[in-house]
Amino acid sequence: MTEPIRRSPCPINFALELFGDKWTLLIIRDLIFMRKKGYGEFMESPEGISTNILADRLRQLVDNGLIEKYPDHNDKKKFVYLLTEKGEALVPVLVEIIRWGVQYDTQAKNAIPIEVSARLKSDAMGFIEETRKSVRKERKQYLKWLAS
Amino acid sequence: MTEPIRRSPCPINFALELFGDKWTLLIIRDLIFMRKKGYGEFMESPEGISTNILADRLRQLVDNGLIEKYPDHNDKKKFVYLLTEKGEALVPVLVEIIRWGVQYDTQAKNAIPIEVSARLKSDAMGFIEETRKSVRKERKQYLKWLAS
Numbered sequence: 001m002t003e004p005i006r007r008s009p010c011p012i013n014f015a016l017e018l019f020g021d022k023w024t025l026l027i028i029r030d031l032i033f034m035r036k037k038g039y040g041e042f043m044e045s046p047e048g049i050s051t052n053i054l055a056d057r058l059r060q061l062v063d064n065g066l067i068e069k070y071p072d073h074n075d076k077k078k079f080v081y082l083l084t085e086k087g088e089a090l091v092p093v094l095v096e097i098i099r100w101g102v103q104y105d106t107q108a109k110n111a112i113p114i115e116v117s118a119r120l121k122s123d124a125m126g127f128i129e130e131t132r133k134s135v136r137k138e139r140k141q142y143l144k145w146l147a148s
Numbered sequence: 149m150t151e152p153i154r155r156s157p158c159p160i161n162f163a164l165e166l167f168g169d170k171w172t173l174l175i176i177r178d179l180i181f182m183r184k185k186g187y188g189e190f191m192e193s194p195e196g197i198s199t200n201i202l203a204d205r206l207r208q209l210v211d212n213g214l215i216e217k218y219p220d221h222n223d224k225k226k227f228v229y230l231l232t233e234k235g236e237a238l239v240p241v242l243v244e245i246i247r248w249g250v251q252y253d254t255q256a257k258n259a260i261p262i263e264v265s266a267r268l269k270s271d272a273m274g275f276i277e278e279t280r281k282s283v284r285k286e287r288k289q290y291l292k293w294l295a296s
Binding site: 006007008009010011012013014015016017020021022025026029045046047048086089090092093094095096097098099100101102103104105107108109110111112 | 156241
């Protein structure tokens with residue numbers, strides 16, 4: 001496989017070519033913070049993603065190694081999407097975006113639980129670590145369950 | 149002025165509606181890390197932004213309060229763009245994007261100076277603070293110069 005042609009080698013440009021899209025970042029948000037895994041769950045998010053955009057962005061995320069597609073153990077005709085380590089490593093980026101949003105917008109501040117915004121102020125690093133750990137743990141458990 | 153209708157009150161969605169665009173984030177990168185200010189400087193970036201996209205994204209950034217437009221003190225027919233406090237507060241987001249890019253891509257890793265990648269590993273918080281301070285200082289100096 002040849003490497004895709006990039007606009008530049010800059011790390012920010014690299015990242016943006018992989019997930020620099022509004023819908024993609026909302027899917028990553030759902031995977032990390034809402035623990036969503038299935039197509040139907042992503043469709044329910046309040047921003048109202050369309051089926052064709054969702055299908056396209058999920059495929060891109062799989063192609064770029066940020067998520068992996070597995071059969072749904074509840075219904076083998078369906079699929080679930082789990083974050084890879086590379087996808088899970090985006091937690092700090094998302095947390096910094098939340099911190100910024102909460103600081104500069106009242107609606108955004110009111111949209112998250114008060115204990116989370118307090119935690120983000122007092123111990124963002126701890127929150128990041130916990131979130132990453134629980135994403136990893138859930139993935140492990142799911143794969144174990146699937147193999148059993 | 150009525151508030152624009154949002155897709156949801158989520159802080160991530162709020163942030164993405166303001167700067168969740170590849171080109172916008174590259175302009176913010178140029179403002180923060182390359183100390184670029186002028187139209188011509190943004191045009192020179194290796195990703196090759198087009199004039200109409202650049203003009204549109206700069207206008208959006210001004211409208212959203214992330215940057216402010218001032219006359220260029222070297223040439224009063226031209227303009228410069230400076231980050232506001234709200235824009236400067238995006239430094240942690242950009243730094244986490246760089247850290248991610250550097251971790252998952254060799255080209256991206258090689259694109260930044262070795263002392264910067266070492267610093268990002270050992271003292272990202274210090275790097276963020278310094279960067280924010282110097283953005284703020286440069287802005288102050290420019291405004292002072294402009295008023296003189």
